[in-house]
Amino acid sequence: VAKVPTECVIGVDLGGTNLKAGLVEGSLAVRARVERVIAGLGREELLDALADAVAQLRESAEVEVEAVGLGIAGLIDSDSGVVASSTHLPIAGVAIAEVLSERVGLAVLADNDANVALLAEVRDGAAAGEHVALIVALGTGVGGAIAFDGEIYRGAHGAAGEFGHIVISPDGPACGPGCRSRGCLEAFVGGSALARDACAAAERDPAGALGQALADGRVIDGPLVTELALGGDATALAVLTTLGQWLGIGLLSLANVFDPDVIVVGGGVSAAGDLILEPARRVLAERAPTLISKHVEVRPARFGARAGMLGAAILAREAAAMTPLRRRGKVAG
Amino acid sequence: VAKVPTECVIGVDLGGTNLKAGLVEGSLAVRARVERVIAGLGREELLDALADAVAQLRESAEVEVEAVGLGIAGLIDSDSGVVASSTHLPIAGVAIAEVLSERVGLAVLADNDANVALLAEVRDGAAAGEHVALIVALGTGVGGAIAFDGEIYRGAHGAAGEFGHIVISPDGPACGPGCRSRGCLEAFVGGSALARDACAAAERDPAGALGQALADGRVIDGPLVTELALGGDATALAVLTTLGQWLGIGLLSLANVFDPDVIVVGGGVSAAGDLILEPARRVLAERAPTLISKHVEVRPARFGARAGMLGAAILAREAAAMTPLRRRGKVAG
Numbered sequence: 098v099a100k101v102p103t104e105c106v107i108g109v110d111l112g113g114t115n116l117k118a119g120l121v122e123g124s125l126a127v128r129a130r131v132e133r134v135i136a137g138l139g140r141e142e143l144l145d146a147l148a149d150a151v152a153q154l155r156e157s158a159e160v161e162v163e164a165v166g167l168g169i170a171g172l173i174d175s176d177s178g179v180v181a182s183s184t185h186l187p188i189a190g191v192a193i194a195e196v197l198s199e200r201v202g203l204a205v206l207a208d209n210d211a212n213v214a215l216l217a218e219v220r221d222g223a224a225a226g227e228h229v230a231l232i233v234a235l236g237t238g239v240g241g242a243i244a245f246d247g248e249i250y251r252g253a254h255g256a257a258g259e260f261g262h263i264v265i266s267p268d269g270p271a272c273g274p275g276c277r278s279r280g281c282l283e284a285f286v287g288g289s290a291l292a293r294d295a296c297a298a299a300e301r302d303p304a305g306a307l308g309q310a311l312a313d314g315r316v317i318d319g320p321l322v323t324e325l326a327l328g329g330d331a332t333a334l335a336v337l338t339t340l341g342q343w344l345g346i347g348l349l350s351l352a353n354v355f356d357p358d359v360i361v362v363g364g365g366v367s368a369a370g371d372l373i374l375e376p377a378r379r380v381l382a383e384r385a386p387t388l389i390s391k392h393v394e395v396r397p398a399r400f401g402a403r404a405g406m407l408g409a410a411i412l413a414r415e416a417a418a419m420t421p422l423r424r425r426g427k428v429a430g
Numbered sequence: 431v432a433k434v435p436t437e438c439v440i441g442v443d444l445g446g447t448n449l450k451a452g453l454v455e456g457s458l459a460v461r462a463r464v465e466r467v468i469a470g471l472g473r474e475e476l477l478d479a480l481a482d483a484v485a486q487l488r489e490s491a492e493v494e495v496e497a498v499g500l501g502i503a504g505l506i507d508s509d510s511g512v513v514a515s516s517t518h519l520p521i522a523g524v525a526i527a528e529v530l531s532e533r534v535g536l537a538v539l540a541d542n543d544a545n546v547a548l549l550a551e552v553r554d555g556a557a558a559g560e561h562v563a564l565i566v567a568l569g570t571g572v573g574g575a576i577a578f579d580g581e582i583y584r585g586a587h588g589a590a591g592e593f594g595h596i597v598i599s600p601d602g603p604a605c606g607p608g609c610r611s612r613g614c615l616e617a618f619v620g621g622s623a624l625a626r627d628a629c630a631a632a633e634r635d636p637a638g639a640l641g642q643a644l645a646d647g648r649v650i651d652g653p654l655v656t657e658l659a660l661g662g663d664a665t666a667l668a669v670l671t672t673l674g675q676w677l678g679i680g681l682l683s684l685a686n687v688f689d690p691d692v693i694v695v696g697g698g699v700s701a702a703g704d705l706i707l708e709p710a711r712r713v714l715a716e717r718a719p720t721l722i723s724k725h726v727e728v729r730p731a732r733f734g735a736r737a738g739m740l741g742a743a744i745l746a747r748e749a750a751a752m753t754p755l756r757r758r759g760k761v762a763g
Binding site: 172174181182228229241243245250251252253254255256257258259260262263264265266267276277278346349350351353354355356357358383384385386387388389392393 | 505507514515561562574576578584585586588589590591592595596598599600609610611679682683684686687688689691716717718719720721722725726
């Protein structure tokens with residue numbers, strides 16, 4: 098039997114809006130990429146898009162591809178491998194790894210997107226070498242993940258790390274679609290919450306840069322608010338400061354629960370950097386028990402938009418290294 | 431060298447008000463007990479009381495005592511063994527296990543009281559055999575602990591499981607003494623919060639049983655409120671229902687974070703049983719993701735007031751079984 102080269106795996110980040118796939122080396126260098134918008138696709142179209150992306154990267158590879166890793170915006174039941182829920186993807190009820198594996202004839206490992214993002218950070222990023230590491234992923238929604246000594250903790254049934262749904266204000270705003278609760282962390286610090294709060298602030302301050310952007314018909318989103326805050330607009334800055342304080346309340350609860358070494362903050366909203374991290378750190382410093390606050394570090398993620406793809410590749414590579422992979426889908430855990 | 435019998439250890443629960451110590455067999459039967467009020471004692475008096483209790487039990491033992499386990503109402507820095515903070519005990523800054531070990535000439539293992547209470551529940555109580563188990567201990571304050579596959583998780587520096595200080599309402603009431611935050615879970619569901627809310631309810635409803643108890647000069651505390659609620663007083667019942675709903679908000683956050691198999695609810699306030707557990711379960715059922723809510727069980731603790739003493743004994747016994755104990759204090763972890 099010829100030895101199968103293990104240098105290349107395919108990592109796929111299946112978000113609510115985009116599919117990002119890459120042919121990834123052991124060094125985490127990306128040899129080839131495929132990216133496409135998948136918002137609005139139905140279930141079969143989505144599975145076709147996934148299989149096509151894998152096939153395309155496989156053709157471009159000069160070595161054999163051993164496995165595929167998949168990070169998805171959703172919860173996977175670790176008992177059955179079936180996607181239990183996904184806010185933006187029409188794949189609830191699908192044993193996603195198994196189905197994709199059958200289509201592409203490769204072993205497929207699937208996990209929650211925040212789990213794979215943290216895997217990338219603990220292996221080679223902002224949480225490398227830490228015993229207790231958390232990630233809070235501030236995307237449109239808010240995800241989270243937990244790693245103990247470099248191993249992702251997935252909970253009793255695969256649903257752990259849903260930090261976006263820690264309740265920080267029980268009568269607060271309704272959360273994102275698919276959530277039955279309200280006043281969740283996500284309803285205060287996710288991308289949708291940021292856009293909502295920035296629009297309201299723009300209306301209250303029509304003369305400011307944010308207000309003018311609204312009047313000019315620009316889309317009020319995280320990147321714009323960050324740009325204007327960095328440019329000195331007080332209203333935009335206040336919106337981010339408030340978001341950072343709410344983030345701090347969430348991190349405070351997580352710090353009291355886990356006594357972590359590091360909390361990594363990632364996701365698109367985290368591009369605001371210290372504009373949100375500094376207010377969050379202040380809340381921790383002021384409110385947490387000293388034994389916790391003197392140790393815990395809040396760090397920006399190293400891997401930005403590539404975190405999901407790279408983490409998914411690491412997931413596949415480590416599974417391949419540990420055990421000869423059958424051509425069958427698996428859920429990590 | 432004569433073989434040291436391992437049948438008996440001493441377990442000590444050092445709470446804010448009482449010291450409870452027992453000579454405990456492997457079956458968890460308690461051969462002898464010492465109990466005394468320690469509220470108001472200074473540091474040296476407290477250490478004397480501890481050493482006296484151990485000496486007294488040791489004299490009563492027919493076999494050699496191998497080790498002492500100690501559960502304390504406070505956080506112990508796992509790096510140094512020093513008590514980092516304790517709301518009600520004057521032992522911050524003391525390497526409590528080491529100091530007691532020197533006094534009594536026995537190995538002493540020390541840990542947080544909620545950690546040892548959960549240890550008792552996972553070994554022989556409401557969480558036996560569960561992979562992911564949490565305890566929320568509703569005493570005067572609110573403690574918590576985490577066990578993965580029967581092992582207590584202590585965090586990076588010994589401070590994990592501070593569930594009482596999850597923020598559930600950022601502008602809520604100030605928390606207990608020693609806490610720099612506000613709106614913590616403890617400020618809504620601890621014994622002090624219950625007494626506060628019950629007094630306020632009694633004032634609003636002077637004709638009710640609770641109001642009459644207040645007028646009669648009775649102490650309005652958890653046991654009284656539970657007694658009156660069980661007797662049919664609507665106001666007392668409403669106070670407990672509200673407390674149960676707040677508890678549910680806290681458990682919801684914990685469920686989203688850990689995806690646990692079981693959450694054990696213990697501590698004095700939990701004597702209200704389903705009067706608080708049912709409202710809490712309803713919040714979980716209504717608000718948690720289905721993958722979590724269909725699995726997680728909320729159970730009353732098996733061990734009530736004895737949980738700390740028995741858990742401390744288990745801590746000592748297991749350490750003794752694992753490794754020959756030197757006569758030196760150790761922090762579990």
